[in-house]
Amino acid sequence: QKEVEQNSGPLSVPEGAIASLNCTYSDRGSQSFFWYRQYSGKSPELIMSIYSNGDKEDGRFTAQLNKASQYVSLLIRDSQPSDSATYLCAGPPGTNSGYALNFGKGTSLLVTP
Amino acid sequence: EAGVAQSPRYKIIEKRQSVAFWCNPISGHATLYWYQQILGQGPKLLIQFQNNGVVDDSQLPKDRFSAERLKGVDSTLKIQPAKLEDSAVYLCASSLVKYLDTQYFGPGTRLTVL
Numbered sequence: 001q002k003e004v005e006q007n008s009g010p011l012s013v014p015e016g017a018i019a020s021l022n023c024t025y026s027d028r029g030s031q032s033f034f035w036y037r038q039y040s041g042k043s044p045e046l047i048m049s050i051y052s053n054g055d056k057e058d059g060r061f062t063a064q065l066n067k068a069s070q071y072v073s074l075l076i077r078d079s080q081p082s083d084s085a086t087y088l089c090a091g092p093p094g095t096n097s098g099y100a101l102n103f104g105k106g107t108s109l110l111v112t113p
Numbered sequence: 114e115a116g117v118a119q120s121p122r123y124k125i126i127e128k129r130q131s132v133a134f135w136c137n138p139i140s141g142h143a144t145l146y147w148y149q150q151i152l153g154q155g156p157k158l159l160i161q162f163q164n165n166g167v168v169d170d171s172q173l174p175k176d177r178f179s180a181e182r183l184k185g186v187d188s189t190l191k192i193q194p195a196k197l198e199d200s201a202v203y204l205c206a207s208s209l210v211k212y213l214d215t216q217y218f219g220p221g222t223r224l225t226v227l
Binding site (some may be wrong): 001004008032042043044045046049067089090099100101102104105106 | 215220
């Protein structure tokens with residue numbers, strides 16, 4: 001099983017600041033990554049996907065992929081208390097098994113008013 | 114469009130008992146996944162179906178877990194007998210067929226084994 005590593009946090013940022021969430025992966029062949037948000041007691045929901053090197057922006061969210069260094073990051077601009085959640089980084093499992101995701105343990109984000 | 118449905122939402126059983134979970138995916142989604150999420154960890158794939166065929170069950174503890182997807186729609190996941198370490202949230206997800214299609218998760222079933 002290929003590894004996806006995240007710092008479990010918690011990461012605490014003040015409201016309005018930029019939150020930076022990071023993820024590293026072991027499979028150099030991985031091509032696609034996903035960021036899911038999971039509120040406490042709820043199921044994961046997809047925020048962003050990124051398939052190529054560089055940045056991808058969607059509203060307040062920017063995903064960054066650096067294949068040479070094998071890391072993926074998620075930036076949240078103008079953080080709001082409603083962004084407080086666990087953020088899961090996921091990549092493909094690196095097997096011939098299909099499209100299932102290989103999740104990291106998640107980083108807990110707390111945005112303080 | 115209706116989301117992924119799961120039942121029950123909560124279940125408490127004693128160790129060595131059996132339990133079953135049900136999942137109804139989004140209409141038209143050919144691929145269905147069962148994940149196990151232990152507290153403080155990310156979801157871990159247990160089994161993946163494509164229509165009613167198994168694509169990946171390499172991480173399914175087959176001595177106690179079983180799953181089926183009859184007619185390529187609904188799915189059930191069974192644990193028999195349950196162990197304390199099976200306490201977790203069991204998430205069902207579905208997606209269309211193509212690689213990189215978004216996976217949509219159901220609300221999950223929280224299992225507590227006493």
